[in-house]
Amino acid sequence: MSLAEERQLLAGWGRAGKSAARLVSPSCTQEAEKVLAALGNEGGRPAIARGLGRSYGDAAQCGGGTVIDCRGLTAPFEISPSGLCRAGGGLSIDSLLERAVPAGWFVPVTPGTRQVTVGGAIASDVHGKNHHVDGAFAAHLRRLELVAPTGRILCGPEDPAFAASCGGMGLTGVITEATFQLIPIESSRIKVETERAGDLDACMALLAERAEEHRYSVAWVDGLAGGRKLGRSVVTRGDHARPAELPAGAAKDPLAYRPRQRFRAPLAPPLSPLSPATIALMNEVWYRKAPRTSKTSFESIASFFHPLDAVGDWNLLYGTRGFIQYQYVVPFGAEEVVRDSLERLGRAGHPPYLVVLKTFGPPGQGHLSFPREGWTLALDLPLGRAGLAEVLDGLDELVAEAGGRVYLTKDSRLRPELLEQMYPRLPAWREEARRLDPDGIMSSDLDRRLGLRRSPEKKALGK
Numbered sequence: 001m002s003l004a005e006e007r008q009l010l011a012g013w014g015r016a017g018k019s020a021a022r023l024v025s026p027s028c029t030q031e032a033e034k035v036l037a038a039l040g041n042e043g044g045r046p047a048i049a050r051g052l053g054r055s056y057g058d059a060a061q062c063g064g065g066t067v068i069d070c071r072g073l074t075a076p077f078e079i080s081p082s083g084l085c086r087a088g089g090g091l092s093i094d095s096l097l098e099r100a101v102p103a104g105w106f107v108p109v110t111p112g113t114r115q116v117t118v119g120g121a122i123a124s125d126v127h128g129k130n131h132h133v134d135g136a137f138a139a140h141l142r143r144l145e146l147v148a149p150t151g152r153i154l155c156g157p158e159d160p161a162f163a164a165s166c167g168g169m170g171l172t173g174v175i176t177e178a179t180f181q182l183i184p185i186e187s188s189r190i191k192v193e194t195e196r197a198g199d200l201d202a203c204m205a206l207l208a209e210r211a212e213e214h215r216y217s218v219a220w221v222d223g224l225a226g227g228r229k230l231g232r233s234v235v236t237r238g239d240h241a242r243p244a245e246l247p248a249g250a251a252k253d254p255l256a257y258r259p260r261q262r263f264r265a266p267l268a269p270p271l272s273p274l275s276p277a278t279i280a281l282m283n284e285v286w287y288r289k290a291p292r293t294s295k296t297s298f299e300s301i302a303s304f305f306h307p308l309d310a311v312g313d314w315n316l317l318y319g320t321r322g323f324i325q326y327q328y329v330v331p332f333g334a335e336e337v338v339r340d341s342l343e344r345l346g347r348a349g350h351p352p353y354l355v356v357l358k359t360f361g362p363p364g365q366g367h368l369s370f371p372r373e374g375w376t377l378a379l380d381l382p383l384g385r386a387g388l389a390e391v392l393d394g395l396d397e398l399v400a401e402a403g404g405r406v407y408l409t410k411d412s413r414l415r416p417e418l419l420e421q422m423y424p425r426l427p428a429w430r431e432e433a434r435r436l437d438p439d440g441i442m443s444s445d446l447d448r449r450l451g452l453r454r455s456p457e458k459k460a461l462g463k
């Protein structure tokens with residue numbers, strides 16, 4: 001197979017740090033094998049897989065190299081009577097849910113958007129609002145098919161290639177197929193308990209309190225509230241509703257699933273309509289709308305899990321400069337890091353526009369998997385104002401000292417020196433990545449920026 005020279009400028013969801021690469025689009029496993037064989041013949045020009053481009057930073061880019069667009073790898077797609085799902089690596093969770101929900105099945109883990117591929121979910125080992133109960137995506141995987149530069153392999157949780165590929169950021173090869181267990185549901189509604197928390201302590205207490213009693217929990221935090229109101233938030237906890245619990249209208253067709261996109265941002269305005277003043281106003285309304293004490297309601301899958309998907313291309317609203325999402329996890333006991341993060345950003349004039357706080361349970365098998373037990377904070381920050389890099393560099397240090405780490409799929413700016421401290425299983429991952437790809441064909445802008453594949457000695461020699 002020869003590879004055409006179609007070049008495209010690609011970016012992550014945050015739209016910062018674009019780079020141009022040749023794009024190839026295999027439509028089946030055999031074509032993916034031919035692509036990797038042709039890349040090997042070209043003398044190891046670097047390549048990386050890309051799904052729906054929902055990683056915020058540069059994980060699915062390969063400037064000057066090849067990006068393997070996996071969206072065509074949608075076959076197979078089948079669900080067994082016991083809920084075992086076999087899906088192509090390019091199938092989106094959106095398409096999967098369209099078929100699975102009316103049949104009484106739900107994905108074991110969904111990120112905050114359904115516009116991600118199965119391959120992307122595995123390569124980032126994504127987490128949802130249920131990590132404290134169910135772990136991350138890879139915990140539910142039975143098998144995956146990987147086309148590595150050394151050839152096609154099938155692997156399961158007992159194989160070293162599995163631990164290297166789950167959370168491996170696409171750097172072990174192309175995931176062409178996966179088999180994972182879905183969870184049974186009796187309705188497409190979520191029974192949600194919502195309540196306000198006046199400050200960060202109250203928010204953390206609500207999230208930690210009887211955590212196992214609810215499958216899903218999350219806090220939206222007002223990133224512009226300071227002083228006594230720092231960390232004021234709206235905490236939601238949810239579970240899949242049983243038909244007998246549903247209001248009359250919804251009980252008629254309990255598995256109905258009709259997610260809708262209500263608007264689409266037409267293009268990126270040169271000046272973003274979002275500003276601290278508009279966000280502060282929206283946050284005030286959102287906080288006041290939430291009940292003071294716990295109130296139960298029923299929400300659709302789309303509004304509970306994927307509220308941002310209601311506005312197509314909402315990332316354009318951040319304007320031409322784009323934004324970053326900074327997400328980290330710190331162990332329980334390091335609550336002060338969370339408080340410090342909000343205080344430092346506020347003081348420096350970089351209030352986060354969207355803040356989400358969740359708890360994680362124990363880590364999974366993936367060597368580079370992000371989740372570990374503790375608090376995870378995600379902050380959306382607009383780019384373009386001076387001083388942000390310095391504040392985030394300082395926060396990285398706090399996070400690393402506390403034994404935490406930043407999420408690679410959201411990253412576009414971490415300094416490489418902190419990588420090994422944050423990801424102590426990096427040497428084991430490197431060893432397996434080298435075995436699967438001895439010529440170092442798989443590489444991305446993220447890999448090159450952080451030196452993920454390179455050993456520290458090579459870095460020192462500048463190789």
Ligand SMILES: Cc1cc2nc3c(=O)[nH]c(=O)nc-3n(C[C@H](O)[C@H](O)[C@H](O)COP(=O)(O)OP(=O)(O)OC[C@H]3O[C@@H](n4cnc5c(N)ncnc54)[C@H](O)[C@@H]3O)c2cc1C
Nearest residue numbers: 051052053054055111112117119120123126127169170175
């Ligand atoms: C609104 C929003 C909400 C989000 N919420 C969450 C959340 O709650 N939890 C969470 O964990 N993440 C979350 N994310 C991040 C997102 O889930 C991950 O970045 C996911 O990996 C994106 O999947 P993708 O198909 O778009 O992959 P891409 O962004 O295209 O690629 C991401 C990584 O996966 C690799 N990859 C993609 N396809 C393959 C393949 N077939 N084989 C091998 N490697 C592959 C790429 O090389 C890259 O390293 C969110 C993102 C957005 C935009």
